[in-house]
Amino acid sequence: MAKAQVNVKLEEKLLREVEGLVESGLYASKTEVFAEALKLLLKAKKGKTILQRIEKIREGTEAYPSASRALVEAHEEEDT
Numbered sequence: 546m547a548k549a550q551v552n553v554k555l556e557e558k559l560l561r562e563v564e565g566l567v568e569s570g571l572y573a574s575k576t577e578v579f580a581e582a583l584k585l586l587l588k589a590k591k592g593k594t595i596l597q598r599i600e601k602i603r604e605g606t607e608a609y610p611s612a613s614r615a616l617v618e619a620h621e622e623e624d625t
Contacts, residue, residue: 553579 555563563578572578 563575566572566578567575572581
């Protein structure tokens, strides 16, 4: 995959923490730390978006019976 270079300005404290991750051997470079952090951020954002969509779909469905409860009741009726 093609890579592009970007320049960012960070607070010194954050930069020291990133450098600490590299120095500890958890990551090979600051680039690797930033790439991993951005991937996690994007994944979390996508997860939040999906959760919001699910909540929107669920709105107003409280009055409907639970699908799992209906299934249990159907099985109970078959057993009697």
